[in-house]
Amino acid sequence: MADTLTATALTLKDIAREAGVSLATVDRVLHNRPGVRPDTVRRVKAAIERNAFQPHVAAAELARSRARRFAFVMPAGPNPFMQQIEAYLGEMSAWLSARRLGVEMVATDVFDPSVLAASLETLSGDYDGVAVVALDHPGVRAAINDLVDAGTRVVTLVSDVPSSRRHHYVGIDNIAAGRTAGALVGRLVGQRSGKVAIVAGSQGLRDHSERIFGFSQVMASEFPDLSVLPVLEGRDEDGRSEQVLARLLGRHADIVGLYNVGAGTQGVAKALSDAGRGKQVVFVGHDVTALTRRLLLQGVMDAAISQNPGHEARAAVRVLLALARGEPILREQEKIRIDIVMRDNLP
Amino acid sequence: MADTLTATALTLKDIAREAGVSLATVDRVLHNRPGVRPDTVRRVKAAIERNAFQPHVAAAELARSRARRFAFVMPAGPNPFMQQIEAYLGEMSAWLSARRLGVEMVATDVFDPSVLAASLETLSGDYDGVAVVALDHPGVRAAINDLVDAGTRVVTLVSDVPSSRRHHYVGIDNIAAGRTAGALVGRLVGQRSGKVAIVAGSQGLRDHSERIFGFSQVMASEFPDLSVLPVLEGRDEDGRSEQVLARLLGRHADIVGLYNVGAGTQGVAKALSDAGRGKQVVFVGHDVTALTRRLLLQGVMDAAISQNPGHEARAAVRVLLALARGEPILREQEKIRIDIVMRDNLP
DNA sequence: CTCAAAATGAGTTGCGTACCTCAAAACACC
DNA sequence: GGTGTTTTGAGGTACGCAACTCATTTTGAG
Known part of the structure; x- marks a missing residue:
């Protein structure tokens, strides 16, 4: 009836006795300090395993x-998503200080590889861990690897550099996010046939291009009645996004779906409304902000694909802490989900 | 550029000096122990506030x-959702034992108020915290209040007892979950009109009735072309669910949507398939299990409304721990979201 | 067998707090 | 002023581990 989940409370002293060695030797083994015969190391580790011993954190x-x-x-400049992450870190301050953890924000131009790499280099040695919104570029990859070699724990945040030796990535699978957006647009359009527009920041950004890839994949394989128009680039700016989309809407009367891959949402929505097609076009975008929240409630946007910024901020901290302590990471907990947000499940 | 988030590392000794008292007095104030003049309490608390002091956890x-x-x-008997919660607690065992936390499972009949209340009473005094999947009933409420009065921290899990003095509820807003299901069915049905079926476990269960309420609300107000048929009760069993649904499908050829509120999913899916209407009927249900995962991939189910059981398990532990330590709760972190899961964002 | 190097034991200190005891001081009351 | 009560101070111990020193034992090479 009452089924216990946890081990008994052994201490290092118990392990030492079990292994037939002194406390000092257990300590050496536990921290990979030199001066212990391989055979002794094995005995100590065996004792630790046998008792499922966990040092009292x-x-x-x-x-x-x-x-x-x-x-x-993080990126300098006004990016609502990044500001949210920062805000959520701020909310943790009591949690952080109760654990004597210091978290510092470093703003930089994450879109310029050399600037970003230089920023990373300056951190070396000063920090136990670094979370970075990283551009995937050889220079950045090298900077990350240098940090790792210097013993700093590194996690990539939101945007990954898979070819580097970063310890962890905190963010979503952007191809799957694009696929999800595609499935939503296709399903919500329903029986109708017509054209689908895509507005992106830039196809040079890894996350954007991955989303577009996933989106197009689903459209092609599952919604043959819908044809995808060439990708518009709005550089994540409202003005430009509005401009390019307005022109496209003018040229195609049979647009039934719209996928906004990045920011510039305000401009996209304005172009739709001005064309008087806010209700007919299925509009799917990214992230829950004050703006997208309003658009969802108004029915202008039909769904938002979201990665929970609060979760990302906290996961990054927890992962860095676990890495620094040598604790295992709760993968399931730290995994960032692709949230589908519609009006009725707005967080 | 480098903006720090955390306070300096003061200790109790510093606070004592600041307040002009001894360590012992600070200790008395901090733990609400008697024998300190009100004025002195004020001085000490002021010093703590002034320095935003946090005891080193x-x-x-x-x-x-x-x-x-x-x-x-938790409920006795084979309930996949509850088993998942238990499994996720098991995955935390290293985390738990590194913190010297003991977590024990107590299986009971949560559907019988008197049995549940009796189970809760037996726990009094033995535990620092209790998480309970609670039925909303006066006897249960009283048992919860007794625990709280005895100094035990109590959180309700999955199913709430809002009228009790439990410290926290870890679970979703079931009305909103029902609304979300309704919006999905309505939107995915598209232009078609027709009837919508609802299969529930029992309308006597608070979470089920709340979901039905939210679902019906949305259907009535936003999808007037769809008419909702009377709720079928399948008692969360496969056989009975299949039986009642099969009969309904036989009687109504124009069913275009189906909402499965609780378990019994296997039976519901079988009735649909056997009737050869798996693809025409929009089928929305709850929870991501091995079964619903398969049904989503096959296209039989169109969406699952899910509350992340891993998140619920971990949130319950974290909340109990924070309560026991007197730490603040990270509300945003512990809030359980209503996840919309479709084929392409399966976790 | 000898001797240096390697391996190990034994012990200390300190981290910041909880919890406890005992004595001294301050206070209230008559 | 004396009495009893309340408040405060001073100090100690313990928690489990990290990090260190230094002495001692074991080992391997010559």
């Missing part, structure tokens, strides 16, 4: 006096 | 030696 944390410092390298 | 945890014990009171 509170005791370990207390003993190592030194506070941990993490850096968050 | 690791030190506090270490000092109080006594391990914490939590109990999870």
